[in-house]
Amino acid sequence: xxxxxxxxxMFKFLKNKKVILILIVLxxxxxxxxxxIYAWKKRIPQKTALVLKNIVHNVFLEKHHPGDIYGVVHIExxxxxxxSKLKLPPKEEEEIKKTKELEKELKKLKEEEKLAKAxxxxxxxxxxxxxxxxxxxxFLPLKKVLHRPFKQGACAICHQVDEHGKVIKKGKKYPxxxxxxxxxxxxxxxxxxxxxxxxxxxxxxxxLKCHDPHQSNTEKLLKAKTVPLxxxxxxxxxxxxxxxxxxxxNINVKYKHKPVDxxxxxxxxxxxxxxxxxxxxxxxxxxxxxxxxxxxxxxxxKRKKVDITPLIKTAKYKHDAVFDKDECANCHNIHGSxxxxxxxxxMVKQCLSCHDKEVKQKETGEMLIxxxxxxxxxxxxHKPIKEVEKKGxxxxxxNPHGSNYPYALKKFFTTEFYLxxxxxxxxxxxxxxxxxxxxxxxxxxxxxxxKFRNGTENLxxxxxxxxxxxxxxxCHDPHASKWPNMIGKYTNFNGILFPxxxxxxxxxxxxxxxxxxxxxYDRIRPVKNVGEIKESFK
Amino acid sequence: MRNILxxxxxxxxxxxxxxxEQKVYKLNLKVPANEPVEIxxxxxxxxxxxxxxxxxxxxDPKKIEKLEMITHFQVFHLDPxxxxxxxxxxxxxxxxxxxxxxxxxxxxxxxxxxRYGRNKIQVIATTKDGKKIKxxxxxxxSSPILRAYKYPPPxxxxxxxHKEKNEKVCEECHDMTVNEKKGIxxxxxxxxxxxxxxxxxxxxxxxxxxxxxxxxxxxxxxxxKTGRLNKRLEGKSKFIWPEPQGPxxxxxxxxxxxxxxxxxxxxxxxxxxxxxxxxNPHSSPNRYFLRKPSWYxxxxxxxxxxxRGHVVFTFLGRPHPTRGYKDPSNPKRELxxxxxxxxxxxxxxxxxxxxxxxxxxxxxKK
Numbered sequence: 001x002x003x004x005x006x007x008x009x010m011f012k013f014l015k016n017k018k019v020i021l022i023l024i025v026l027x028x029x030x031x032x033x034x035x036x037i038y039a040w041k042k043r044i045p046q047k048t049a050l051v052l053k054n055i056v057h058n059v060f061l062e063k064h065h066p067g068d069i070y071g072v073v074h075i076e077x078x079x080x081x082x083x084s085k086l087k088l089p090p091k092e093e094e095e096i097k098k099t100k101e102l103e104k105e106l107k108k109l110k111e112e113e114k115l116a117k118a119x120x121x122x123x124x125x126x127x128x129x130x131x132x133x134x135x136x137x138x139f140l141p142l143k144k145v146l147h148r149p150f151k152q153g154a155c156a157i158c159h160q161v162d163e164h165g166k167v168i169k170k171g172k173k174y175p176x177x178x179x180x181x182x183x184x185x186x187x188x189x190x191x192x193x194x195x196x197x198x199x200x201x202x203x204x205x206x207x208l209k210c211h212d213p214h215q216s217n218t219e220k221l222l223k224a225k226t227v228p229l230x231x232x233x234x235x236x237x238x239x240x241x242x243x244x245x246x247x248x249x250n251i252n253v254k255y256k257h258k259p260v261d262x263x264x265x266x267x268x269x270x271x272x273x274x275x276x277x278x279x280x281x282x283x284x285x286x287x288x289x290x291x292x293x294x295x296x297x298x299x300x301x302k303r304k305k306v307d308i309t310p311l312i313k314t315a316k317y318k319h320d321a322v323f324d325k326d327e328c329a330n331c332h333n334i335h336g337s338x339x340x341x342x343x344x345x346x347m348v349k350q351c352l353s354c355h356d357k358e359v360k361q362k363e364t365g366e367m368l369i370x371x372x373x374x375x376x377x378x379x380x381x382h383k384p385i386k387e388v389e390k391k392g393x394x395x396x397x398x399n400p401h402g403s404n405y406p407y408a409l410k411k412f413f414t415t416e417f418y419l420x421x422x423x424x425x426x427x428x429x430x431x432x433x434x435x436x437x438x439x440x441x442x443x444x445x446x447x448x449x450x451k452f453r454n455g456t457e458n459l460x461x462x463x464x465x466x467x468x469x470x471x472x473x474x475c476h477d478p479h480a481s482k483w484p485n486m487i488g489k490y491t492n493f494n495g496i497l498f499p500x501x502x503x504x505x506x507x508x509x510x511x512x513x514x515x516x517x518x519x520x521y522d523r524i525r526p527v528k529n530v531g532e533i534k535e536s537f538k
Numbered sequence: 539m540r541n542i543l544x545x546x547x548x549x550x551x552x553x554x555x556x557x558x559e560q561k562v563y564k565l566n567l568k569v570p571a572n573e574p575v576e577i578x579x580x581x582x583x584x585x586x587x588x589x590x591x592x593x594x595x596x597x598d599p600k601k602i603e604k605l606e607m608i609t610h611f612q613v614f615h616l617d618p619x620x621x622x623x624x625x626x627x628x629x630x631x632x633x634x635x636x637x638x639x640x641x642x643x644x645x646x647x648x649x650x651x652x653r654y655g656r657n658k659i660q661v662i663a664t665t666k667d668g669k670k671i672k673x674x675x676x677x678x679x680s681s682p683i684l685r686a687y688k689y690p691p692p693x694x695x696x697x698x699x700h701k702e703k704n705e706k707v708c709e710e711c712h713d714m715t716v717n718e719k720k721g722i723x724x725x726x727x728x729x730x731x732x733x734x735x736x737x738x739x740x741x742x743x744x745x746x747x748x749x750x751x752x753x754x755x756x757x758x759x760x761x762x763k764t765g766r767l768n769k770r771l772e773g774k775s776k777f778i779w780p781e782p783q784g785p786x787x788x789x790x791x792x793x794x795x796x797x798x799x800x801x802x803x804x805x806x807x808x809x810x811x812x813x814x815x816x817x818n819p820h821s822s823p824n825r826y827f828l829r830k831p832s833w834y835x836x837x838x839x840x841x842x843x844x845x846r847g848h849v850v851f852t853f854l855g856r857p858h859p860t861r862g863y864k865d866p867s868n869p870k871r872e873l874x875x876x877x878x879x880x881x882x883x884x885x886x887x888x889x890x891x892x893x894x895x896x897x898x899x900x901x902x903k904k
Contacts (some may be wrong), residue, residue: 418793490722494790497722498752514723514748530744 143215150214158184158213181207195272202271210270227263227270253336259293260335286327287312290334308401315402317363321354322401331400340389347393348385351400364406371479378480378489385479397428397478417493419471429472439464447523454508455526475500491515574598575605575663577675578645578707584697585690586679588820590738592649594707595637595661599644602663605637609650610658622834624653645711649738652679654687682815683829683838698775716756723752732756743821749790750820759786759819783819784811794882801883808882816881832881833861833874866901 013019039045088096134153135142149157159167160175167174178184182205186192193202201209210230211221224230228251234240237248251260259266267289268278275282283289295309312322321330328334331350332342339346345353356372375381384396394400398408405413411428419427437449444450444458452459463470472478477488483502490497491513498514508522520527579594580586597605610632637646650659660674678694681687705714713731724730730753740746749758756762756777764772765780772778780786788795798808807815816835817827824831830838837844847857863873871877878897879889890897 416793493748494792495721496749496754496758496790498748499723499725501725514752517746517751 139214143217145217145219145221146215147213147221157188180205193272196274197276197278198272199270199278227265228260231264249335251336254338255340255342256336257334257342286329287322290328311399311401311403316404317361317406317408318402319400319408320359320362341395347388347395351394375480378477378482380481380484380486382479382486414471415473415492417470417474417491418468420467420469427472429478451523452521453523454521455523457526459521487511574601574665575661575671575673577659577661577673579699579704580659580675580677581697581699582675582677583694584677585694586652586677587681588739589652589654589679590649590742591652591677592647592735592738593659595646595648596644596707597639597646597663599639599641601665602639603666604664605639605646606662607635607637607648607650608660608662609633609635610660611653611655622830645707647735649735652677654679654681654684681829683835685838696771696774698771698778700776701774702776718754718757720757723754727751727753730755739820743823745823745825745827746821747819747827758790759783761786781814782811783814787811787813798883802885803887803889804883805881805889831874832876836875 132140132142139150149155155161155167158176160177162168176184178187185207201207210223212223213221216222218225222230224233232239232249232251234243234245235247235249237250240246240248249260264270267280269280270278273279275285277285279285279289281289281292283292291309291312295307312318322328324330331344333344334342336342337344339350341347343350352372352375355368356370358370359368360366361368375385384391384393397410399410400408402408403410405411405428406415407413409428411431412426413428435449437444438458438460440461441449441458442461443456444453444461445456450458450460463475473488474491475488476486478486481487482489483504487500487502490499493514496514501512501518503510505522507524508520508527510518510520512518517530519529574597576596577593578596580591593607595605595607633650635648635650637648656676656678658674658676660672663671663673665671678690679687680690708714712734715731717729717731718724727733732753732755740751749755760777760779762776762778763780764778765782765785768778768781798804807813813819816829818829819827822828828835843860847855848860849858851857859873861872861874865871865873865877867877875881878891878900880891881889884890886893888894892900
């Protein structure tokens, strides 16, 4: 007990109040800084401050919703992404260039190999010609091509000759060895023409109608300068009437078929053939014969020859005119014509010659409208139809041979009412109408971009963007319209036609289709419409 | 022989009795009394589905001097459902109309508004002698969704007007034939024959359905055929419509059907093809032609969500709000059921817009 008392006696100084206070203060000073450092490292004060701040904000300040603090990306903002096509990265472009160059070099090497392998032409037999002085005077000066007996001076092969080897003259004629000309010719030219169909002069044995027996400037001793000119001497429409020939070719035209212009023998045999119309091949003259050439692509850059076979034979939507009676010859004049693309009539008239009544489409069973009536009723026409020569007429949009897209159009197109917003850049209309801002800008201030706006709100944008983006054909008629800007008479909503009831004013207009009640728009003084779909939170 | 004779006698007697009955029945044919006032339309104790009706009154202009019509509503206190619908309308229980009587005119027409439940039309005519003649007609406006008015009392029956017999009455003034071309709407809407009597259907509200506004009635919806659920009405009216009306709707809304068929879960009324339940096919004050604003519409059937609360609860028992706030995921509209749920079809459980683990993140980010 004494020991304990001694130890307690040591703490007597604690009875002094000042000492105790000093001790407490010192203790605090020693503990607080390490505590502070520890708390700071654990980020306790910052967190408490944030919580307090939030509480103050919630209790005393305005009420809010989470979207105000944290940025919410709305669907509309996503839609404003530009439609412009993305470009390839530069590395890949360089690679493509390199491969192209390599391919070119390969081609060159192959051609050189071919030339080396090709057999060399054989030397021709040389016939000794007569000296110029011995020809009769009528045949001088000599022409380019000579009949071989004539060249050698062997007149006796054909003509009757006297003892001295001179040709006998009876009156104006020089009598031959045989009574008929063809017999004489066939005695040397031993291939006799014995096929199914004969050319009439061949049948009659009138070889001299086309050929000159002595000399000529053209090959095969022809009488005219070129083959087509020779043929036309009988088959020209004017001369044919006198000679009573049914088959007629007109060569003096604006748009010529190249094989006809160069040589008739590209397709026809001038003497005999096993096939109708004296054609060379067994192919049907209506279509397969044409496709024999027109399936080869020579210069893809020139676009003069395009492979049509896939368009005609395997395409989804086929043009009936291609498969009708005369097939290709329904629309084209095979030998050439005064109208573009060798058509029988000018572009639009040619199409309207069939489409002057309602025509049934075979694939879908849909009735196509009477286009002639439609164009006559409405005075504002689409430019390709109005300016046929410049813009290309019906063929600017349609492919008359057939296509994989509906209505035989050239590119993707739908007749459906809705098309999600971003896809709309792919529709065919945009290949000519390239004003991108019309469909991407929400607010428009100038007339250049669109006149279809309410104040500054772009109404083209409003109609085409979003999940329920409408297609062009919902409002516009691509052929003809009563009003300018090609606004159609009806909107087609899945089979029901609703009239648009468009009215134009000086600074705007109005329309009242099925989609909404009568809505006005005004460029200068924006209008608020009753029942407008744009609703804002109050 | 006796037996045969007796049988013959009995047979002859029966034949006579039958003939006698027929004769009696023929004699009892009701001959309409030549009354000065008669209500032709609406029929007595008929059920209506749209909140407008047209009244036709026939009078004898020589006898009658003054004509007055009063419409009564049954309403004593408004249901919570009705409070939404009749928010801005006056709560009057009587409405009066006066007719101007011309000397040659026999028939007088007027279109009136109806309210859900029992409606009474009273016609008061004063003759030139000073007598008052009173006539009244009762009818019932029922609704496919409002629970109180879904099942009308058995007294009321479905009676249709458009039969050949009834239409003869109107033929003097109105052209009763159908003058629509199938698939092509009128350039001028007022030329439609339906417009003249039924125009109140599409002029009363803000949002109008396209075929109704363009008056393509008889060729698109009221085609005169009956469906699986209303075979009982076959041949009762010229312009009856099939129920379920789904196939009729899908004829125009083709893409919807393609889109929905590929989904996993379906809302029951959609499967049944009862589009009519939520959408009013003619016109409505709400968007998408809904019969009520979307939150109120959903909770008429899914009532437990209101009583018990929905989704999650705080410690104090307060549920997650389902209305009354701005929708954080779509700032254009108010928070309601359709900001989380898909109304028709969905690929996700509980018909949610997104998979379950992402749905909360639409609003509660971080």
